[in-house]
Amino acid sequence: MCATAILFSTISSIVSADDHGLSQASIEHASTLRDTAMAGSGAYAIVESLTTEVGPRLAGSESEARARDWGKKTLQSLGFENVRIETFEMETWERGEEHASLVSPFPQPLAITALGGSVATPPEGLEAEVAIFESLAALEAALPGSLDGRIAYVGHAMQATQNGSSYGFYGRLRREGASIAAARGASAILIRSIGTDSHRMPHTGQMRYSEEAPRIPAAALSNPDADQIERIALRGKPIRARLKLTPRFVGTRLSGNVIGEIVGSERPEEIVVIGAHLDSWDQGTGAVDDGAGIGIATAAAKLILDGGKRPRRTIRVIYWGAEEVGLLGGSAYLEANRGELANHIIGTESDFGAGRVWQMNAQVSKEGQAVVDLIGQLVVPIGIARGDMDKAGSGPDLTPMVRAGLPSFRFAQDGMDYFDLHHTPDDTLDKIEPAALDQNVAAFAVFAWLAADSTVVFRRAASSELEK
Amino acid sequence: MCATAILFSTISSIVSADDHGLSQASIEHASTLRDTAMAGSGAYAIVESLTTEVGPRLAGSESEARARDWGKKTLQSLGFENVRIETFEMETWERGEEHASLVSPFPQPLAITALGGSVATPPEGLEAEVAIFESLAALEAALPGSLDGRIAYVGHAMQATQNGSSYGFYGRLRREGASIAAARGASAILIRSIGTDSHRMPHTGQMRYSEEAPRIPAAALSNPDADQIERIALRGKPIRARLKLTPRFVGTRLSGNVIGEIVGSERPEEIVVIGAHLDSWDQGTGAVDDGAGIGIATAAAKLILDGGKRPRRTIRVIYWGAEEVGLLGGSAYLEANRGELANHIIGTESDFGAGRVWQMNAQVSKEGQAVVDLIGQLVVPIGIARGDMDKAGSGPDLTPMVRAGLPSFRFAQDGMDYFDLHHTPDDTLDKIEPAALDQNVAAFAVFAWLAADSTVVFRRAASSELEK
Numbered sequence: 035m036c037a038t039a040i041l042f043s044t045i046s047s048i049v050s051a052d053d054h055g056l057s058q059a060s061i062e063h064a065s066t067l068r069d070t071a072m073a074g075s076g077a078y079a080i081v082e083s084l085t086t087e088v089g090p091r092l093a094g095s096e097s098e099a100r101a102r103d104w105g106k107k108t109l110q111s112l113g114f115e116n117v118r119i120e121t122f123e124m125e126t127w128e129r130g131e132e133h134a135s136l137v138s139p140f141p142q143p144l145a146i147t148a149l150g151g152s153v154a155t156p157p158e159g160l161e162a163e164v165a166i167f168e169s170l171a172a173l174e175a176a177l178p179g180s181l182d183g184r185i186a187y188v189g190h191a192m193q194a195t196q197n198g199s200s201y202g203f204y205g206r207l208r209r210e211g212a213s214i215a216a217a218r219g220a221s222a223i224l225i226r227s228i229g230t231d232s233h234r235m236p237h238t239g240q241m242r243y244s245e246e247a248p249r250i251p252a253a254a255l256s257n258p259d260a261d262q263i264e265r266i267a268l269r270g271k272p273i274r275a276r277l278k279l280t281p282r283f284v285g286t287r288l289s290g291n292v293i294g295e296i297v298g299s300e301r302p303e304e305i306v307v308i309g310a311h312l313d314s315w316d317q318g319t320g321a322v323d324d325g326a327g328i329g330i331a332t333a334a335a336k337l338i339l340d341g342g343k344r345p346r347r348t349i350r351v352i353y354w355g356a357e358e359v360g361l362l363g364g365s366a367y368l369e370a371n372r373g374e375l376a377n378h379i380i381g382t383e384s385d386f387g388a389g390r391v392w393q394m395n396a397q398v399s400k401e402g403q404a405v406v407d408l409i410g411q412l413v414v415p416i417g418i419a420r421g422d423m424d425k426a427g428s429g430p431d432l433t434p435m436v437r438a439g440l441p442s443f444r445f446a447q448d449g450m451d452y453f454d455l456h457h458t459p460d461d462t463l464d465k466i467e468p469a470a471l472d473q474n475v476a477a478f479a480v481f482a483w484l485a486a487d488s489t490v491v492f493r494r495a496a497s498s499e500l501e502k
Numbered sequence: 503m504c505a506t507a508i509l510f511s512t513i514s515s516i517v518s519a520d521d522h523g524l525s526q527a528s529i530e531h532a533s534t535l536r537d538t539a540m541a542g543s544g545a546y547a548i549v550e551s552l553t554t555e556v557g558p559r560l561a562g563s564e565s566e567a568r569a570r571d572w573g574k575k576t577l578q579s580l581g582f583e584n585v586r587i588e589t590f591e592m593e594t595w596e597r598g599e600e601h602a603s604l605v606s607p608f609p610q611p612l613a614i615t616a617l618g619g620s621v622a623t624p625p626e627g628l629e630a631e632v633a634i635f636e637s638l639a640a641l642e643a644a645l646p647g648s649l650d651g652r653i654a655y656v657g658h659a660m661q662a663t664q665n666g667s668s669y670g671f672y673g674r675l676r677r678e679g680a681s682i683a684a685a686r687g688a689s690a691i692l693i694r695s696i697g698t699d700s701h702r703m704p705h706t707g708q709m710r711y712s713e714e715a716p717r718i719p720a721a722a723l724s725n726p727d728a729d730q731i732e733r734i735a736l737r738g739k740p741i742r743a744r745l746k747l748t749p750r751f752v753g754t755r756l757s758g759n760v761i762g763e764i765v766g767s768e769r770p771e772e773i774v775v776i777g778a779h780l781d782s783w784d785q786g787t788g789a790v791d792d793g794a795g796i797g798i799a800t801a802a803a804k805l806i807l808d809g810g811k812r813p814r815r816t817i818r819v820i821y822w823g824a825e826e827v828g829l830l831g832g833s834a835y836l837e838a839n840r841g842e843l844a845n846h847i848i849g850t851e852s853d854f855g856a857g858r859v860w861q862m863n864a865q866v867s868k869e870g871q872a873v874v875d876l877i878g879q880l881v882v883p884i885g886i887a888r889g890d891m892d893k894a895g896s897g898p899d900l901t902p903m904v905r906a907g908l909p910s911f912r913f914a915q916d917g918m919d920y921f922d923l924h925h926t927p928d929d930t931l932d933k934i935e936p937a938a939l940d941q942n943v944a945a946f947a948v949f950a951w952l953a954a955d956s957t958v959v960f961r962r963a964a965s966s967e968l969e970k
């Protein structure tokens with residue numbers, strides 16, 4: 035740790051206490067937390083426990099309820115304070131059977147999965163000619179009525195990026211494709227999975243219907259199956275497919291956010307939020323999405339809890355419920371805690387897998403930037419570069435609060451292989467490298483400690499006007 | 503191709519025509535065939551056609567019948583002679599539904615698949631406590647009656663090898679595990695897949711019941727699911743699981759071998775066999791197992807067909823039927839062609855995926871060894887080393903003929919990742935590298951041409967005594 039010691043002396047000389055309101059002892063403590071995490075953070079054991087003892091935990095399901103029990107018990111047994119569950123109601127969707135096959139010209143089964151929120155096919159399934167579109171833009175260019183009862187197939191193959199920034203572009207097909215196809219007359223839509231692997235693993239994920247078009251069944255094909263359909267299409271013969279999906283909404287069920295705290299020593303009412311989402315899709319065990327985040331946030335807070343110093347402000351760990359189906363936990367939390375919003379100082383979430391952090395982004399006040407700069411310098415030795423310092427976003431579940439004025443901070447994880455596993459049965463524990471989790475924990479501990487032990491206002495003057 | 507030219511002059515100087523009965527022109531022709539194949543053999547297009555236009559083709563099924571039609575049409579359109587299908591009858595097994603889940607202590611679904619030939623569970627499924635065994639040896643050590651209605655789980659995790667030699671050792675669990683467990687009282691068996699990947703892809707494959715034990719349902723768990731069960735077992739609580747399988751034997755159906763030839767110019771009655779098996783398991787499209795072999799053998803023969811020289815002996819290309827369920831095509835062929843057995847000079851099969859050949863093995867007469875040596879020297883430039891020259895085996899479908907005295911020859915493909923895909927839904931075209939197929943074709947063309955253009959007797963004096 036020689037390099038770290040040299041770095042640390044550099045930091046102390048360039049950042050004065052006046053800029054960030056943090057003592058040298060506090061900065062040294064952050065550095066110790068970081069090094070302790072890198073030597074073994076315990077995050078993997080937490081993910082192991084969640085994914086083994088609960089497994090899949092679809093929003094609103096009985097298994098998500100068991101995950102909340104697991105979360106409460108875990109936070110209590112680790113010694114957090116004020117451990118509680120804030121429940122909320124939600125309309126709950128369940129996957130049913132899902133089968134698809136090509137009927138002609140070359141009969142064969144297809145590996146598919148229903149998109150979250152999809153309606154069912156008729157109970158006996160449906161069979162129709164397939165209209166092939168190589169991109170979402172091509173589908174959008176089709177005339178209303180032109181699909182005429184056919185099944186729309188849309189290619190639009192996702193490409194991997196380090197920062198995951200193309201999820202929005204490619205993911206629009208999953209989110210909006212059904213209604214775009216239905217508006218043109220389609221009876222169902224099959225999309226190429228929003229995923230970057232080449233396994234027979236279709237990727238699920240939430241979709242939404244617009245009010246303007248009929249609700250048609252929507253499913254994703256694995257990439258090899260999409261390749262197959264495209265190869266067959268090149269042969270020029272009409273393609274007919276059969277599709278059967280039996281998902282349904284089962285009514286109003288409970289979800290909830292699980293909360294635990296390290297109560298601040300001087301300003302207990304001021305809150306720094308760290309967390310991850312507790313729910314997962316139903317086919318994998320949600321190891322990478324987002325068991326990893328649960329392990330990272332929990333282990334970082336636990337290191338602080340065990341570090342022998344209590345921060346000035348409260349650190350609130352939140353396990354968000356029902357993220358996958360539309361950030362329901364984040365919205366419910368804002369609703370329930372709107373009166374306390376101004377006391378939420380800053381926050382971040384880990385929800386981009388189990389890869390290493392490579393960059394740090396933020397959007398805070400000038401005063402807050404001094405603390406962010408300090409965090410940035412403390413995480414250089416663990417491979418994290420300074421990124422965009424005017425980037426809104428603290429992770430999905432904090433989006434409602436960020437929109438309402440919460441200052442933004444986020445560690446960017448390497449996501450080159452994130453969409454290989456994302457929303458597939460393959461999202462299981464064996465895909466996680468414990469040392470990469472430790473690096474994330476080190477970064478989270480530095481952030482949470484320094485943000486909570488400082489007294490600076492991270493909120494930009496302008497952004498407070500956004501608050502309702 | 504400078505290095506090749508140098509090599510070739512070396513060969514001509516060290517091997518005289520007296521040793522192998524081959525003219526210098528014939529050897530030069532083999533070298534040209536090799537180089538032509540390396541520049542682009544056409545094998546990939548053949549696999550692409552089979553896997554796209556037929557897809558999965560389970561032994562005895564309607565899709566295997568379509569594969570035979572495809573095979574006959576393909577061999578005819580490529581210009582082979584005497585193209586025909588030799589059919590045989592077989593008892594045909596079909597996969598049904600397959601579901602498994604843990605009931606306690608941690609309820610969650612499990613990714614499983616029925617082993618080929620397995621009986622069904624009761625229609626409503628079965629639920630029982632799970633008895634954990636970490637290896638086949640541990641299961642065998644259990645006392646008769648000790649499993650008492652429980653579901654046996656057996657670990658026995660396969661390790662990858664370059665030559666695939668551990669398939670026999672690990673695969674015994676799949677083949678024999680059900681009866682071993684049933685003899686000890688088990689109501690069903692769940693095995694860790696005989697596979698080396700870490701995806702939620704259970705590996706199927708044929709199993710056999712012994713006469714001495716009740717027939718119990720048998721299924722494989724994916725490796726991540728097996729890991730999960732073993733992690734849960736470490737927590738020490740009883741594990742209960744539910745299993746539903748509905749496979750069945752549907753009666754006697756047809757399978758068949760598809761045959762095409764290049765008729766020899768001088769000794770048309772003498773036959774050199776090359777081939778691969780046409781059937782596949784039902785979940786993937788059988789690209790690697792064994793579409794690749796179909797592409798390799800066909801492209802090699804086609805190169806010879808197009809090479810402007812007819813070999814002295816006949817080259818017979820055989821697409822074997824119903825290999826996966828017990829080498830039925832190989833046995834039926836021997837039965838149907840027993841009178842011609844002595845005219846089968848030598849043969850080989852490609853059935854170990856789409857990886858490059860790294861070694862050559864054989865078991866032939868001293869006279870035949872001179873030709874094998876020549877083949878060996880011609881394939882050194884494409885990365886193939888000399889292996890065991892007293893190794894019986896020409897590939898699975900030739901096993902009945904090798905047992906009856908057929909001389910052995912085989913190119914060993916690199917199989918380090920073969921058991922990642924083997925017998926899973928993931929065995930699809932995207933896993934094949936065309937250039938690796940070309941190298942296989944180059945090797946096959948050298949073998950087929952030189953074996954068929956020579957006049958040597960490959961059969962060892964002793965081995966002919968084995969003939970019935």
